[in-house]
Amino acid sequence: MFLSRRLLVSASSVLALSATAIHAAPASPADIAKADARAAATVRQMTGEEKVVLTHGIMPLPLAGPVPGMPADAIPGAGYIAGIERLGIPALKETDASLGVSYVMGIRKDGATALPSGVAQAASWNPDLLYRGGAMIGSEARAKGFNVLLAGGVNLMRDPRNGRTFEYLAEDPLLSGMLVGAAIRGIQSNNIISTIKHFALNGQETGRKYVDVKIDEGAARESDLLAFQIGIEQGQPGSVMCAYNRVWGEQACANDWLLNKVLKQAWGYKGFVMSDWGAVPNIEAALKGLDQQSGEQLDPGVFFADKLKEKAASDPAYKARLDDMNRRILTAIYASGLDKAPATPGGKIDFAANAQVAEEVAKQGIVLLKNDGALPLAKSARSIAIIGGYADGAVLSGAGSSQVHGEGGPAVVRPVGGKGVWAGFIAQQYHRSSPMDAIQELAKDAKVTFRDGRYIADAVEKARQSEVAIVFATQWQTEGLDVPDLSLPDGQDELIAAVAAANPRTIVVLETGGPVKMPWLDKVAGVIEAWYPGARGGPAIASVLFGDTNPSGRLPLTFPKDESQLPRPRLDGSDWVEPDFSGNPSSGSDKLVSDYDIEGSDVGYRWFARKGQKALFPFGHGLSYTTFESSGLKVKGLAASFTVKNTGQRAGDDVAQVYLVSRNGQARQRLVAFQRVSLAPGASKSVTVTFDPRILADYRNGGWVMGGGEYAFALGKDAENLSAPVKVKLAAKKWKD
Template identity: 35%
Template sequence: MKPIRYLFSIPMMLSGLSLFAAKELPAYMDESLPMEQRVEDALSRMTTQEKINMIHAQGKFSSPGVPRLGIPDLWMSDGPHGVRAEINWNDWGYSGRTNDSITAFPALTALAATWNPTLSFEYGNALGEEALYREKDVMLGPGVNIYRTPLNGRNFEYMGEDPYLASVLVVPYIKGMQQNGVGASVKHFALNNQELWRGHINVNLSDRALHEIYLPAFKSAVIDGDSWTIMGAYNKIRGQHACHNEMLLNKILKEDWGYKGVVMTDWGGAHDTKEAALYGLDLEMGSYTNGLTSESEFTTDDYYMARPYLEMLEKGELPMSTLDDKARRMLRLNFLTAMKRNKPLGSVASPEHYAVAEQIGNEAIVLLKNSPVAKGGNPLLPLSPDVKSILVVGDNATRDLMKGGGSSELKVKDNVTPLAGLRALYGDKVKYAQGYRAGKPMYSHVEQIPASVQDSLRAEAVAMAKNADVVIMVGGLNKNHQQDCEAGDRESYALPFGQPELIEALQAANPNLIVLLLSGNAVEMPWADKVPAIAQAWYLGSMAGKSIANVVSGKVNPSGKLPFSFPVRLEDNGAHSFGAISYPGDSINQEYLEDILVGYRWHDTKKIPAHYSFGHGLSYTSFDYGKPVASAKTIGSDESLTITIPVRNTGDRDGKETVQLYIGDDKASVLRPLKELKGFEKIELAPGEEKTVNFTITPDALKFYDDKTASWIAEPGKFRAYIGSSSTDIRATVPFELK
């Protein structure tokens, strides 16, 4: 049980402390003084042992403060989508408390699909308030690793395939959280783009790919978001583990970006005392475990940055300056979080937080397809209010999708499932058939379901489908091992548990079929041409059923846009097109051979159409893009160009549209993508309403990273601005020239 914090949070704890109150506070306790003065004062009072204690764990989710000086312990929690239930002090079992149920917010792929920075801020703030209530100082999230392959088990925790989109959305999340005195821990730095062999796979890639694709969101988190902590990745980069990687942590993060915060390991991510001391690691968590499931006889005093570090310091094998730098960073973090007075009290599972979760879900759902069943008819969605019978099919319609997944598992106070949400709206019109069985949510292995069971469930659902006005199939993936789950990648691009056969059988029985995919990854859809309505509905957390019912009924007009591409086949994805050495590697090394051509950059440049493009998302209304106007035809190296374009709602419903700006370089000295996202704006329009969207293009938006000079370059020449509703639905093109 976590100790109660006093730390003078009530002004001098009444008259009992009046004598102490009259005494002058030490400088490190005086919040009116500059941060660095407080840090240096505290550091000067600490012993070497106290500094060592501060830089490694003392339990599963805690690191020590300095009790002698009244500096409190730090307390952390998974994860990026909600505050995890309380874990035992020194094993991975749940402590069985009854007061740790919370709000599950939508997964970060869903947040990315909103393309809405305002909602990202509200997300971070609400999660920060829940962390405060649970007395957490650091939340282990958000994640911004780039979506490189649809097989990555943790893609649902990240913000998609585009570095610009992730960069824009991560900053307000961090600011919203940290305004509450709860530190964000942006993860996993860097190149943790698969779970298979994650603890040792050595990633090799070009400097261009590193700087153009995989680092920008982290850079924005540090420079624009001021994230107080960064979590290292498990994998190696160019032969050195990411949690003590000289190039990544010392050169790029701390020297080039000027980072003053704390670099912590992922749990068990440290491997060497000397490297940890010299190459940028500040806080070691979870060593001598595999991150989730195993224990050992070693204590936290045996960690790499504990007794072994102290012994090397005492022998003169490492300079004391390395320890002082780490202690300074830990003190800053402590003063911003655990030791900060006058923080708000926080709240948990409140109506306000449920409203935030529901609103994010409303704007996250992506309408992929919505066609009439018969020629000349209306699309299936939104459902007609006259519908008399609805059959809901699918394990995901009733499943608790907050269970499983690894460290993102959540214990929720309320869970509105898709079936419950639809029944709340349509009552006894709704019938249910499971259709398929997915098995228990398990971290390290898979429950095998007999084929006879799946056949029986399918037959039952198909028989019921024949008598329904409309069938809603709620399928996709879930948090089982080798689906969307930590520590195991997917083994197939196809939907599991016989869902493709179930979908085709349902469509044959009843053409009025809607498929809702709940997942954090793209899936193969050989059945898509036969299904009139398809929506990507993600993992939407506590209020998932409400958001789904809102969109299905038309109460909410869908406005989500895909944050990653859906390839037709797995081989159409860039990472998979070069064979096993590119993904998953040879178990030791891996080469990022698609280089900078990740996601839509690959599909565009190689002319390999995606099934559903990056940025794609339909609406129940329609939007007309007018003629763009540019402020100039040429710009200089220190000038900017403004493009304005009118957008009108030409339908009969209120709707939101995300207007996207891409830039392409007509001719360059290096390979460049056909186009790259460089701006977007989400606008809301009433029927017939028109708004003008403004984009400002600076020379920075035209640059590429030059490996030879280790700098960003914009080459003079001709460029094009592409403005549209997705990466392939381009409505206007504006040529211009950089002089």
């Protein structure tokens, strides 16, 4: 239910945040009831003209020239919905995105604090940390005058080649839903609205505006839709943003099953549905559940203004729907306090404090994938060769609408090609944070040298001369384009292999949007996955390399050995759909279908378990500079208890994971609980977790069915390394949403 649960956050969740943040408590059911009643009363006061004010808006960005009729109070950003001064209704001023206030190519002449990528945040497995990150970016959005943040990306990672993998969180619905809910709570603590997006089954950028997703309803409800459902319950977002793709032949933003039957009727969602930009096919989308047309100049027409008013004047169905659209938008405005605590431009931002939040997120999200004893590096090292990745001055970021930059803009820009405004929009860009400088700061007496890696022979010679070689390898992703495969581009695989042959103490630092193949893995001494590490990526990486930070990240998605292990070894449409950021169908391309029935609800590690495949690195994997042991699993009903002990010599954090492994003798792997635990050397902690029954159940015939019988659970270091199972009898149960 929209805003149906009052969820408390720990006091530590608001540490190191900007002093300008408000941190309002989540609205209670009573609060939402009052907001809804107030919204209904306001709708009754609205004229026919006023009823189509909140239902549509523009993209106030002069990307291709001046925007006709740009309102005086509009802020250059993603969207603008006019307010109604007579009724005290504020304009909605919208900005992207989940990783910080978007840069929009520097049009506003300002900067913002860039969080690490979504998948990096998820690698922390820490809801409190995502709350802190959400509260931080929400405070910066508010200080810039925005009151709607287009954040909350939670689409499951069905294909790691998806160009927006870096924006999303995980391949598991429980982990994704819990984390996105925490981030949304943080954002909305600033008296601004957050979205959750892109609803739903938005799994690729190739043909993104017309690819038709085929999936059984039960499988959808047990996977992608469950992630959204948990995220809405936990985060209580004011708005849901629908997706570009089709589902069962209907556009997601005009999909009666998704928007009406599932979201509003089954889940009882009381907020409003906004379209993605350029995703509205026609006026009938209003009857199908869409409440607001966003970025209207990108659509085939402006449907939710005069045309909607005319329909409402002559058709009772549209008249009732228009009132409901306004009531939903107003409920979100009132519940979030946009009218009583207006956001105004010019607020103070404590960039130093916010950078510390970004750095902590990066540290907790870095994953130590391999360590043959070379890590942590000694600060007494005499010579260190740093190779590749622009690591002398920058760290990689993902591109598209979520692109964020600090003051001064990007440190490096690599054009991708093409012409027009979108060519600049998706250029490869790097944040101003130098791993090399941070490494030199920690290894003060070392001779630290850099080679860009363009010439392998040059890099090899420098590696041979040095005590340690650190190769920074990058894989760039962007909204609008998928990656063709999981290799490292620009000959980096060959570079790594050659450097490792020259220096046995070669460490690889991956700055990637998601999984990559590693043909050189057996040749290197260590690998850390740093993802896109954000505004303070350089110091975070150095801190992990030298052991000031004990790595504690765990993979939120599976790293396959190669594409043959994926449900679709070839990305649907990648061999014949011409890349096009606008995503408009070309001849025959509107027949593009993506068959998710292949894996159904068995996304990621569940697919690997079903097929009996071993991954390159499994979901949940992550090493540490200490060792942990989880033991004593006991299960009673829908609760479990166990003990986690630090059996090593360093303080560190473990991520305890509990999996369902079988049901009535049939293998069925599901993550059912997780908890991040901080322990001193030799210390132990008792942990108690509860299970969401939906994770144990099937969705059949319009409801959840949990069969009675024997369920087996196991503790996991990751999805492949599991303890002996503990079996328990559970009673049968059936229920609706």
